[in-house]
Amino acid sequence: MNYAFMSFSCPDLTLLEMMEAAQRYGYRGIEPRSGGGHQHGIELQTTEEQRNEFKQLSIQKGIELCCLAISAKFSEPATWDAQMEETKQYIKLAKDVGAPRIRVFGGIIPEGVTREQATELLVKAFSILGPIAQEHDVTIVVETHDHWSDPAYLVAVLEKVNHPAIGINWDVYHPVRRAGLSIDEAYRLVKPWLKHVHFHDGMDTAEKLAYMPMGSGQVDHRRVVELLAQDQYQGFLSGEWIKWEPYDIHLPREIQAMKAYEDQLQER
Numbered sequence: 001m002n003y004a005f006m007s008f009s010c011p012d013l014t015l016l017e018m019m020e021a022a023q024r025y026g027y028r029g030i031e032p033r034s035g036g037g038h039q040h041g042i043e044l045q046t047t048e049e050q051r052n053e054f055k056q057l058s059i060q061k062g063i064e065l066c067c068l069a070i071s072a073k074f075s076e077p078a079t080w081d082a083q084m085e086e087t088k089q090y091i092k093l094a095k096d097v098g099a100p101r102i103r104v105f106g107g108i109i110p111e112g113v114t115r116e117q118a119t120e121l122l123v124k125a126f127s128i129l130g131p132i133a134q135e136h137d138v139t140i141v142v143e144t145h146d147h148w149s150d151p152a153y154l155v156a157v158l159e160k161v162n163h164p165a166i167g168i169n170w171d172v173y174h175p176v177r178r179a180g181l182s183i184d185e186a187y188r189l190v191k192p193w194l195k196h197v198h199f200h201d202g203m204d205t206a207e208k209l210a211y212m213p214m215g216s217g218q219v220d221h222r223r224v225v226e227l228l229a230q231d232q233y234q235g236f237l238s239g240e241w242i243k244w245e246p247y248d249i250h251l252p253r254e255i256q257a258m259k260a261y262e263d264q265l266q267e268r
Contacts, residue, residue: 001225001262003255004029004066004238006198010247011038015054019063025252026259029066031103031238034090042068042097044089051096058098065099066236067141067169067196073107074125075118075147087129087140095136101196102133102140103169106148106157118147122157130163141169141196144186150179151189158193167195171240172224177204183223197237199224199258211244214257225261 004027010018018030018040032040042054042065058065072087074080087104094102109118126140133140148154154168168190175186201217202209214221228237239254 001228001233001258002028002064002066002236003258004031004064004236005247005251006031006069006238006240007033007036007038007040008240008242009244009251011036013039013247015040015042016057016061019057019061021247021251022063023061026255027063027251029064029236029238031067031069031236032065032099033069034093035071042093042099044086044093046093046097048096051093055096055098064236065097067101067103067238068094068097068099069103072104074104074122075107075109075113077113077121078110080121080125084125084128087125088132091129091133091136091138091140094138100138101169102138103143103196104140105143105145106154107146109147115153119153119157119160123160126157126161126163126166130161130165134163134165139165139167139195141167143169143198144171144174144190149174149177150181151175151186155189155193168193169196169198170194171198172221173198173200173202173209173219176219177209183220183227187224187227191231194233194235196235197224197228197233198240199237200240200254211241213250214254221258222261222264225258226265229262229265 022030032042034043070090072083090102142154144151170190175181201214201219202211203217
């Protein structure tokens with residue numbers, strides 16, 4: 001398996017420092033979150049020279065910029081045009097720094113907008129963005145999140161769009177937490193469209209998701225690893241931990257737990 005982590009784990013680290021942490025703990029990639037105030041420097045205002053420097057740094061260090069995470073959402077008519085224009089700029093940014101994927105959201109469906117109308121907004125967005133992304137050798141991955149946590153809703157969009165540059169980012173927690181699906185049920189839905197994976201364990205509380213060390217929360221990550229291994233998944237599993245422990249505590253521990261699941265499969 002190829003493991004990465006998002007810059008939420010270490011928002012104060014530079015890109016070089018993130019890559020050095022990845023090397024230290026055994027990760028093959030990193031996933032910068034752009035537009036979030038993190039210190040990695042991969043932002044829309046980054047100059048062409050800086051973009052090339054970041055790309056070369058990734059090559060030099062052997063740490064992939066596996067995905068560029070952005071906050072674009074396409075369910076709201078009032079912001080749809082602005083989100084489209086910004087995403088087009090992020091596609092170029094991803095191409096320039098050598099990131100093959102961009103993570104986006106479906107978004108919260110606002111009051112007064114039906115599920116069917118929101119679906120059509122996403123279909124329209126990805127039908128336009130797909131060819132642009134493909135031209136730049138970038139894939140847009142839509143996360144199972146917010147009002148699209150049930151993968152069936154995203155599948156309904158992707159079946160209509162049917163473009164190779166549009167896929168699913170399977171956040172393994174949200175279909176369990178918000179849609180009440182098992183890991184197997186969620187995987188069956190995302191499998192034909194799967195391009196990227198987010199993982200983290202925890203326990204749902206009344207207020208929010210409380211992160212917990214791998215294996216002590218609600219998600220059966222052993223089964224996640226088993227399903228992906230069975231199908232020889234070649235993409236990345238990227239750890240997403242927001243405002244949790246210091247990175248030097250959870251980054252080494254969580255990847256060790258995931259690799260232990262792989263070892264257990266080989267021992268069968």
